[in-house]
Amino acid sequence: MPTAYVHTAFGGPETESFLDLPRPVPGPGRLLVAVRAAGVNPVDFKRRQGYRRAGGPPTELPAVFGSEAAGVVEEVGPGVEGFAVGDEVFGHADRGGFxxxxxxxxxxTAHKPAALSWTDAATLPVAAGTAYDALVQLALPPGxxxxxxxxxxxxxxxxVQIARHRGLKVVGTAGSGKREFVESLGAVHVPSGEGVALRIRAAAPDGVDGVVDLVGGEPLREVAALLADRSRLVSGADKDGAIELGGAAIVRERTGAVLDAVAALVVAGALDPYVTQVFPLADAGKALRAIEDGHVRGKIALTVG
Structure with a gap:
């Protein structure tokens, strides 16, 4: 029976454990994958706390952690075309990638290019996929x-990286401790916190043409005031706040085509997933604590097998 890292109730870390679960059976349109690596994201512990994506199905317990994974196809479900047993793939995990x-x-799901590592591939669907979708949605012109x-x-x-590749000028807010990191990505760093709008105006005296918000709340309201056209605002952190301000939530496509696009950017050297920490599956709890503590720079991945 395959081992998985799960939460058996909604709450804190005390609900987490390893379980041996029945072998999954791929239904129509599904692939059964032997996982080689999985990405770790804030949504993982938020789901443990009871968060559920709007319109998504109720969470069945025990619930396996993880929204993204990379591995080798073991079985192909009915109606699936373009994939075969033995293919190396990466994509969105239906019921957990840990x-x-x-x-x-x-x-x-997409085929993993040979030049793409397992850990890099496993961390692309959520972060890079969201970034790609947001920039397609905004459709800002080069310059x-x-x-x-x-x-x-x-x-x-x-x-930041995909925007720079598309020819955009980028201003990025982040804590003062991340200044060097943000600047290394090609953005002008502006310290976050109270009064951030004034600092953004100083950094971009000609104004900003679009906003990708990943913070929400009051910081979202402050930066939204910088836009002459609020339709150029998308948020991945505060859907209701963005809509109230005249913007929109980031619309996720979650398609193989998007994954192909971001993988190609990594292979070409235009996008670095910045996998800064890698844990074995046995240390999944430690990986989640690192994310939950909120001080991670870049991405965390788990290796499996």
């Missing part, structure tokens, strides 16, 4: 100025 075996929807509110995390770092 496991020896995981189910991936074929439409949200425009983009503000990334929260540029120091996994999604923020990917957004």
């Amino acid at each position: 496991a020896e075996l995981a189910l991936l929807p074929a439409e949200g 425009a100025t983009l503000l990334v509110n929260g540029a120091g995390g996994g999604v923020g770092a990917a957004t």
Whole structure:
């Protein structure tokens, strides 16, 4: 029976444990994958706390942690085309990637390029995929100025890099301790915190043409005031706040085509996933604590098998 890291109730870390679960069976449109690596994201501990994506199905307990994974196809479900047993793939995990075996929807899975490492591949669907979707949604022309509110995390770092590759000028807010990191990505760093709008105006005297918000709350309201056209605001942290301000939530595509695009950027050297910490599956709890403590720079991955 495959081992998985799960939470058996909603709450804190005390609900987490390893379990041996029945071997998953790939239904229509699904792939059964022997996991080689899995990405670790804030949404993992938030789901343990009871968060559920709007419109998503109720969480069945025990619930396996993990939203993204990379591995080798073991079985192909009915109706799946373009994938075969033995293929190296990465994508969105249906019911958790912190496991020896995981189910991936074929439409949200892509073939892993040989030049892409397992850990890099496993961390692309959530962070780089969100960044890519946000920039496609904004559709800013080359030369425009983009503000990334929260540029120091996994999604923020990917957004800055992809935006720079698309020919945008980028201003990124982050804590003072992440200045060197944000600047290394190609953005003008602006310290976050009270009065951030004034500092952004000083850094971008000609104004900003679009905002990707990854913070939400009052910081979102402050930076939204910098936009003449609020439709150029998208948020991955505060859907209701963005809509109230005249913007929108980031619309996630979660398709293989998006994964192909971001993987190609990594292979070409235009995007670094910045996997800064790697833990074995046996230390999944430690990986989650690192994310939950909120001081991670870049991405964390688990290795499996």
